[in-house]
Amino acid sequence: MMIDRYSIALFLVFSFLVGALDASAGDADPLYRACVAECEKTGCVGGRCFPQCKFPSDGVANDGPWYMQEPLYLKWKQWDCQSDCRYNCMVDREKEREAVGNGPVKYHGKWPFERVFGIQEPASVVFSALNLAMHFHGWLSFFILISYNLPLRQSKKAYYEFATLWHVYGLLSMNSWLWSAVFHSRDVDLTEKLDYSSAVALLGYSLILAILRCFNVRVEAARVMVAAPFLAFVTTHILYLNFYAFDYGWNMKVCVVMGVAQLLIWAIWAGVTRHPYRWKCWVVVIGGGLAMLLEIYDFPPYQGFFDAHAIWHATTIPLTYLWWSFIRDDAQFRTSILHRKAD
Numbered sequence: 495m496m497i498d499r500y501s502i503a504l505f506l507v508f509s510f511l512v513g514a515l516d517a518s519a520g521d522a523d524p525l526y527r528a529c530v531a532e533c534e535k536t537g538c539v540g541g542r543c544f545p546q547c548k549f550p551s552d553g554v555a556n557d558g559p560w561y562m563q564e565p566l567y568l569k570w571k572q573w574d575c576q577s578d579c580r581y582n583c584m585v586d587r588e589k590e591r592e593a594v595g596n597g598p599v600k601y602h603g604k605w606p607f608e609r610v611f612g613i614q615e616p617a618s619v620v621f622s623a624l625n626l627a628m629h630f631h632g633w634l635s636f637f638i639l640i641s642y643n644l645p646l647r648q649s650k651k652a653y654y655e656f657a658t659l660w661h662v663y664g665l666l667s668m669n670s671w672l673w674s675a676v677f678h679s680r681d682v683d684l685t686e687k688l689d690y691s692s693a694v695a696l697l698g699y700s701l702i703l704a705i706l707r708c709f710n711v712r713v714e715a716a717r718v719m720v721a722a723p724f725l726a727f728v729t730t731h732i733l734y735l736n737f738y739a740f741d742y743g744w745n746m747k748v749c750v751v752m753g754v755a756q757l758l759i760w761a762i763w764a765g766v767t768r769h770p771y772r773w774k775c776w777v778v779v780i781g782g783g784l785a786m787l788l789e790i791y792d793f794p795p796y797q798g799f800f801d802a803h804a805i806w807h808a809t810t811i812p813l814t815y816l817w818w819s820f821i822r823d824d825a826q827f828r829t830s831i832l833h834r835k836a837d
Contacts, residue, residue: 520601521580526587533579540586547575581609598794604681608798615678617799621807622675626668628811632818633664639822644829653832654825655712659703663696670696690745691732697752698728704756707824708763757783770827774820778813785809 520526533539537547584601591598598606610616640657647653670692677689702721711717731748735741761779764772788806795801 518600518603520584520587520599520606523587523599525590526583526601529583529586530576530579533583534575537575539579539582542582544575544578544582546578605794605801606798607795607801613679614681615804617795617801617804618678618807619675621804621811622671622678624811625807625814626671626675628814629664629667629671629818632814632821633661633668636660636664636818636822636825640825644826645833647836652825653829653836655828656703656707657825659706660821660825663699663703666692666696666699687736687740690735690740694732694735694745694749695728697749697756698724698731701752701756704759708759769824771820771823774816774823778817778820781809781813781816785813 529539533544534547537543537545580601584606588598588606600606607615613619636657640652640654645653670689673685673688673692677685679685702724705711705720706717711720731745735745757779760775763769764775769775785806788802788809792802795804
């Protein structure tokens, strides 16, 4: 779905603009800081000791032979001594706060989540995976519709001139949700950059697709002229984020402009052309906008799992289904018109 990734881009830059300020109320707590400092020295918190505290960040044992290596699953997750100390000190501190009637606070820009099998934000991971599955279902059903169920030209090409563009959109969407799931599984520099980059790439491509479809640009030369400046800008922006400066504020401005532009284009086009399935387009646009209220009304995770962001991920699942339904309907509607003209 297109609107879900607009929302994702807007959310990511907002949440991590906040998260970049590494001085939340929780990690500023002297008791929490003392707990982490003690844990990093002893490798233990409240009787719980962590073997990875014997390993530095390179995974080689500090006090053992060279063949003692950190377990592979811990290497992949990068749960080092500091990460485990922070997590367990956070858990203990939150229990103490709850005992005296205080609510949860953020630590290092994030709410306190419960890990499940080493996964940092399990609910967001599950919902990201479901969004990925929904995009796969939508793209596959679109592929079957175009290739087998709708009439083809004598050249064996589809009547629907935008089919290839939607195929690329489907692949970029699935790629973006894949890295969203990985990033919520473990927030490290690499997964953060992959998540941001894939989301920005999808957002930029979606803007191009919105312009080409809504303005009915069918000539290849004209498509190249429209797409070239956007592709150049998006590529430069991704390179800037990854290799020069990870500027959350600048990324937010870029994503907001591209996202709002697309929403306006789709909403206005559906109304002006009186598309027979315009209601689906409008529901997706309005639904995505309302879902963003969950990001404005930020709240701590219920039972340590379901925060505003996780619930917002859940709301994009039905919107994704409806958006791909609209894409299929548009393909059928456009094909019926062109097929009648060809006859």
